[in-house]
Amino acid sequence: MANFTFIDLFAGIGGFRLALESVGGTCIGFSEIATDAINTYCCNFKENDSANFGNITKLETLPEHDFMTAGVPCQSWSIAGKNLGFDDDRGQLWNDTLYLLNKIRPKAFIFENVKGLADPRNSEALDYILERIKQAGYYAQVNVLNAYDYGVPQTRVRIYIVGFKEKKYLDKFVLASPTPGCVQLSDVLDGCDAKECRQSNGNNARWSLSCNEKGFNDYFLFNDLRNGNTTIHSWDIQETTEREKNICYILLKNRRKDKYGELDGNPLSLKHFQELDQSIKKDELEKLVEKGILKRVSYLYKVCKVDDGLSDDALWILEQANDGIINYDALKSSKEIKKRKLNAQDMLSTLEMIGAVRCVEERYDFKNTKISTGLLGVNRIFLPTCKIYPTLVASDTNDYVTTVNINADSIEEFRARFMQSVYRPGNYRQITKEEACRIQGFPSDYKLPPTRARWMKLIGNSVAVPVIKMLANAIVNTGVFAEQKEVVKKKNTRCSQLDLFSLFEKYGESPIMDNCMVHEDIDIKYGKTKSRQITIDESKNVLISLVKKDNENVFLDKTATIYYTGKKFPTTIALNKLYYFMPYIKGKGVKDLWMIKVARLGFRKEGTDSEDKNDLRLVFEIEYVGQLFDDYQLVKLEIWRAFTDTTMASLKSNAPRIRYNIECRSKM
Template sequence: MKTLTKDVYSPSQIESIDPCKSKLDKIGFTFVDLFAGIGGFRIALEELGGKCLGYSEIDKAAIEVYEKNFINNSNSADIRLGDIRNIDKFPFQVDVVVGGVPCQPWSVAGKLKGFDDPRGELWFDTLRVVRINQPKIFIFENVKGLIEPINKKHFEHLVRSFQSIGYFVKWQLLNSYDFGLPQNRERVFIVGIRKDLENAQEFSFPEPLEIKPKLYSFIDGVKDCSNFNKSKIEPQILYGDKKIPRSRNRFQKDDELNDFFVFCDTRDGHTTIHSWDIIRTSEREKLICYTILKNRRKKKYGSKDGNPLSFEDLAELIPDLKQEELDKLIRKNILRYVKNQGYEFVNSKNSAGINGIYRIFLPHSDIIPTLTATGNKDYIAKISIEGCENPEEYKDKFIKEIYQTKIFKPISAKDAGKLQGFPDWFIMAKNESSAKKQFGNAVPVPVVYHLMKSLLTQVDFGQKYDS
């Protein structure tokens, strides 16, 4: 088995290892893989010398991939434990229990039902399995929503429950980007250390790695941007008299052009592409569209977060407006008329994008947004854009050189695997859609690797590990 010798591995993932070949001469610890999915936890823990004694998963497609990679054609003696709701006492003693507990009940993409969702109740089964089997350590992963204010009482109850059965519990948000992956993926990791272990209270989470991953190192078929230099631009040029949006994340600099373009008619920004930018329209037609964009959220036109505007409303805002002008924009499929209400954009839902595209990221970008099981409409440009002095030039160059020439690609299942840190040897599902869904559900391998390494080097639980 090929082991890691450094914290900064090859740009795309942990160095290749083969779980079907011989393990390390000395097994450092044993573990059980709950909610195993396709094995993200297992790859990381085996790389650190762990031996899996059993795994629990109910999704048949995930089990097929998991067993193809870790069980078939090997000497593995793992026990398939089945549905966690039926698990009681393990037929063995185990050091570590890990798992990515289903996140939909706590996710903003779900309905935020928490423990009222049957999948949220699986936390109680997880608690029961830990209480009965008393592993020395547990690591559980979940979405950021679990610790949001709306779920504060639920989360605090969860922590107290684990504490009450004999564990010191610590938790922290960890971002995949900080551990070598160009993905802005924040997940909460909950670590429990049995109170009788030496140094149990001394554990601290791993610090971010001193590497700055970029998309081009992980995505097949895009230009190498290692020599790319970003220009500095005055914020006033980017935003004019507007305030800098609060929604900007840590990867968006206020004095740099964005590394992505958003296709959206209902918002505006220096890298927003509207339908009237990519459909042939006159300056007058653009004026009408921008007028609707700037006024559609004003309370005087309705209580919704985006209201249709009547002809009368628009006529007050646009001098000499003619009905034919609006009809022409309807024929171009930019506007539509809502009976008894007025005119609105055809592309009225932000995340729906335009023509099936929501965002296109340039290959020199630090990140891609969080991969999800449901997928998204994000694409990656095959080339970057340099030498632009202002947003207008930047947008025009993007439309002409990337969008119109179709020099961009969707995120493939193989790309998704790399963005989650899965190694090259991993055998993914044959169906592209299924594989992308499974990777979107998976835990990022390098994050688990560095978290578990921190536990092994800081907590004495009867095992030997040379840091």
């Protein structure tokens, strides 16, 4: 196994690192700015956040290393000819990456980006990047690869630029042979009999489509704009008559014809429907509108009057009339309206309200006209026999899977069994966190945030690990890192972050620590005010923590009952041993003592309108005990400059004015 050091730029959650460490690499640092990604990276690799170099746009240099990796975020590329020098083109992420490549000059690199960079429309940008790599003295090769060909059941096409400082190693660089279908969807789904559902590799799936041995699609598509053997329409889901189905099919088959408009799909008027079937009545179209299958569309507007008092945007809308008629579709698809950031429907509705325009033609279209949205929240349902799953994306999708296997001899029977066994009984679901990890080539137990939106964003933005491992192996096999000494990574003694994700999985909403209440033995007389003495237990641990400015008042007036930590909390503090809490007031120090009744996981500002379910925090439920010091005492906050963990006895030794017993007045 090779020995080499690498630095992980735009590290995300560590896909590059998993792959490179598996072939002998040692990571000596990473660069990432997204908080969730940083926390996930540090948690899974037991890494200190001090290993993060931070924002790449602010880096002037990096430690020397052998191998640079960068999953450069997709963005617009600035290729204007005025910034051609390596020292003068900072700020664009590609340029920042190339600047550091030229500055540090590692032996090899892998840069990953979306497939769009290799499209003809971006050829000038790609040529610019390759020219800059050449200017830096590197020899590079562009590879457009699909992750499906290298060990994951996912169509994920990306561009990978591989480069070497010496040409002889690029000449030896050879990609491994593709093995499409070696991992299939049934292999990564829980609750699925993989052997029963697995297809032979002889039935090759296309990058965006999979079919079973009988040629039937392995997924069902839910939309009204396309038609196919495994397409489910609104009229298949809802109760509709054969007559209503036929009307829907008339719209489906004719809406893309040029005679009805300039767009890929156009609404049809009653007149158009009757030209196609003269028996169709307006009431029948309205009935389909009531059922939520069709919608009315105001299509043509006649300009009635033009007032001088109208805004520039409104006057521009009226100027788009042709022979006094404004075509809604033509208007909304114009470049100028997008440049002006106007909504065509809103503008026309406003003009209609003031009498400037009047709708003279109404048309009918399908209510659900966005293919990716699907129907009733479902876009596609993939069967377990499917070889391939669509590209995982950060925003998630309306795609679902089922573990129910369907066999049929005819397509009609295939559809009927799907509706009966899968769709109608609800035997389908979204992929789980563990399955998403496997689909990207991560271990299924990879630690990710608890909420779906957060972990889907992280895993969707990551790389497919097996592809990177294949590329890294191919680079190692060139001998570029041969005869290097074993890498010894220096340990960083800085304390690391407590893994809130793991705590959430272990405890959920249950307490992590639950202390007994302070017990009192007081001779209480009704209506009297008595002094009570509370003995401080010197063996107990006390947490001293900085209080933010906007939260100081509740601690100064002793009414605080909750303390939220920041998103980070040090592992050096043993939660199950904490007993007391002292708020550190900036500029003052500590004085007052609270008891920690419960330590648990929660969300910042929980129970309020501002609660954020994505903002996982450690929560202490506390109760005021009394004033520990006569006046505020300064305490050094050594852990992350925010926390300190100690016993009451050690606190006493550092503060001679400590009082063992706290006198409190209590009205009984």
